[in-house]
Amino acid sequence: MKPEYVEITCKSAVNRVYGMPYLKWSLNPYGGCVHRCRFCFAVQYRVVADQGTQQDFGTRLFIKTNFVEVLARELRRPGLQGERITVGTATDPYQPVEGHYKLTRGSLELLREHANPIALLTKSPMIVRDGDLLAEIARIASAEVFFSITTVDLDLWHTLEPGTANPYKRLEVMRALRRQGVTAGVMMAPILPGITDSEASIERVAAAARDFEAATLSMAPLRLAPHVKEFYLGFIGDEYPDLLPRYQRAYPGSYAPPDYREKLHERVERIRARYGFGGPPERRQRPPKEPAIPRRGPQLALPL
Numbered sequence: 046m047k048p049e050y051v052e053i054t055c056k057s058a059v060n061r062v063y064g065m066p067y068l069k070w071s072l073n074p075y076g077g078c079v080h081r082c083r084f085c086f087a088v089q090y091r092v093v094a095d096q097g098t099q100q101d102f103g104t105r106l107f108i109k110t111n112f113v114e115v116l117a118r119e120l121r122r123p124g125l126q127g128e129r130i131t132v133g134t135a136t137d138p139y140q141p142v143e144g145h146y147k148l149t150r151g152s153l154e155l156l157r158e159h160a161n162p163i164a165l166l167t168k169s170p171m172i173v174r175d176g177d178l179l180a181e182i183a184r185i186a187s188a189e190v191f192f193s194i195t196t197v198d199l200d201l202w203h204t205l206e207p208g209t210a211n212p213y214k215r216l217e218v219m220r221a222l223r224r225q226g227v228t229a230g231v232m233m234a235p236i237l238p239g240i241t242d243s244e245a246s247i248e249r250v251a252a253a254a255r256d257f258e259a260a261t262l263s264m265a266p267l268r269l270a271p272h273v274k275e276f277y278l279g280f281i282g283d284e285y286p287d288l289l290p291r292y293q294r295a296y297p298g299s300y301a302p303p304d305y306r307e308k309l310h311e312r313v314e315r316i317r318a319r320y321g322f323g324g325p326p327e328r329r330q331r332p333p334k335e336p337a338i339p340r341r342g343p344q345l346a347l348p349l
């Protein structure tokens with residue numbers, strides 16, 4: 046099904062992010078995402094902004110046509126000078142329409158002009174087009190690119206992320222950026238309980254990251270924010286009905302149980318060390334306290 050493209054204008058380009066120590070400023074030239082990952086956190090932004098529902102997620106993309114002009118104004122402010130800005134926190138900045146609108150490229154050109162350090166998250170090989178710019182930003186400030194890779198199992202990839210490029214294409218582009226001097230790595234986020242959290246599944250991603258010369262390997266457990274939970278559990282009910290009751294018990298709120306997160310963290314750290322990504326432990330954020338929600342029946346451990 047062809048997505049609907051909606052041109053809009055924006056009042057601001059750079060957003061202040063609160064409560065995340067490693068992420069202070071973000072920018073997103075697009076709203077929504079046609080990659081349609083079945084676990085996508087961006088669902089909540091669309092539903093809260095009244096721009097769609099869980100059911101039609103991925104069918105409508107908002108294009109902020111004046112984004113580059115607004116960003117140009119904002120980057121002249123003293124408060125943003127030298128600040129690290131993360132591109133693509135609420136949606137993928139390299140969706141197919143970027144080939145036409147070039148809003149992400151325009152943003153990177155401005156960030157280069159102002160010598161802002163950047164981080165960028167994507168699942169798209171289209172980023173290779175901007176390798177020259179990223180390499181220049183890496184030289185004058187710093188550029189970290191995180192390639193989001195959930196799995197390298199090609200059957201599973203298609204089920205989980207139906208609109209994305211083959212993960213090996215992403216890995217090839219990651220290697221090309223590395224060779225241009227960009228700090229590019231793999232981010233396995235989110236790790237999906239009972240689907241991609243096994244030792245073997247994580248290990249395959251780690252081995253691919255090493256083979257394709259990733260500078261970093263990071264991972265994060267699944268978080269099911271409001272709206273995302275209904276969206277994701279609908280998918281689990283359709284594709285993995287046996288797992289559904291376990292998810293319902295384990296996720297009364299947004300976060301997986303603490304003992305699960307702890308065990309997963311230990312597993313990830315072991316694998317990272319085994320594949321040469323040791324060193325400082327992964328940045329972990331303590332989830333905020335959630336209100337106690339009574340659990341029905343005994344809590345089952347997720348498969349670990």
Ligand code: SF4
Pocket residue numbers: 078079080081082084085086087135136137168
């Ligand atoms: S690429 Fe990222 S933003 Fe787009 S659907 Fe997938 S998880 Fe969501």
